[in-house]
Amino acid sequence: MNVIEVNNVSMKYRLATEKVDSIKQYLIKKAKRELHYEDFYALNEISFSVAKGEVFGIIGLNGAGKSTLLKIISGILKPTTGSIKVSGKIAPLIELGAGFNGDLSGIENIYLNGLILGYSKKMIKSKIEEIVEFSELGKFIHTPIKNYSSGMKARLGFSIATIVQPEILIVDEVLSVGDIKFKEKSEKKILSMMEQGATILFVSHSLGQIEKLCERVVWLEGGRVRKIGHTKEIIEEYKKITLNN
């Protein structure tokens, strides 16, 4: 059974040759017919599917469209054409702690961030101790978050995002959260989620990590699928071609 199906997805951006953000400018340019746009395809006719329980990697150079693809799958962006079918609850570990408010305390932010991730209030209440414990913030949990270090924020974000066993986990280079100790702990957590049957989409520039974790990989290049298949073959070819250039 496929939990993620991506069908012919294209993402077109209209790049204005100049930035127009005031009504006056817009009207003048419009009247003079000086509004020019350039089409730019961040993704072009992407199709693939991911089966339940699979660990699926996405590789490609910077600007290949990896992040755009993740954003489309997690529903932040709508594709220009094509369709996406996702069945199951997604935990996007793309941007940890999105929506943290500096003036609120750690506890208050757990509620806010948890609700943003789509948890119910009751659920968060029952898990709050577990979150605090995993984040190792201890007594700082009642301090306004603006006084946290970036590592503390990331730890809290990670702890909130991984508190439920998701059906689909999107991981975008976040295994590098916090210090070595926490990094190990977070890797362990992700591995345990994998064992419990979560489908995982994994984006990383570390080919070692990809080889270790993923069964299949899609290789994006310039917004198109260059190749899709078993990790070993693709990584080999990817290494050969990107390193030669």
Add this chain to the structure above:
Amino acid sequence: MKTHVYNFLKYKDLFLELIRKDINLKYKNSYLGVLWSLLNPLLMMIVLTIIFSEVFQNKIENFPVYVLTGRMLYSFFSESTNFAMNSIINNSQLIRKVYVPKYFFPLSRVCSSFITSLISLIPIILVMLLTGVHFSFYNFLIIIPLFLLLIIAMGAGMILSTIFVFFRDMGHLYSVILMILMYMTPIFYPASIIPDRYHWLIELNPLYPLLKIFRDVLMYGQMFEWSELLIAAAYAVIYFLVGIYVFYKKQDRFIFHI
């Protein structure tokens, strides 16, 4: 439609939390906290009463309550729509990173302003007591104008926040519009001084019929005029529907402009 309802139910806790957060943050780091929502209208009332009753010698009966009621509706509308206008931009970090129903931001801002504005009913009732206004059952009907105003502010908030994403000039323009709106609303002058030939212009202001209903039921303890209610309800429906339409049509493009 069904998926929208389902989606709303899934995130409804978030909606309530956003409202609570706004209210919390509003009073955080201030010593008097909520008291400001009581003091602010009272201080304003004192200033306006001195200016308009003593200096300009107007003939409005029970001027303090007259000003307080007008001020309450106007300042709710201006505050909530202003906040709502900025809400999408202020939450751009969030919108770019996770999926959240975007209409939550303008609507929760309007709702939080609504709740804090309701606090200024307390000074109104206090001053009514002090000035010996008779209370009546009609007073309870204030729910009607307040509800309609909430709907209008939601609609206007959605329209403004959409425009503001694409054109930041709207911020400057809207402050001018709000000022015009203030003078078009009989907050500190009697509606009767408006010449008849300009009456149609005043009726364009959605606050006008609402304020009339509001004062009728609260201050004068009498039934409102049905024609006023009809106009106000029509405004509410139009603003809300246009707001939803504009916002819904454009929301997928927000992310390219924030």
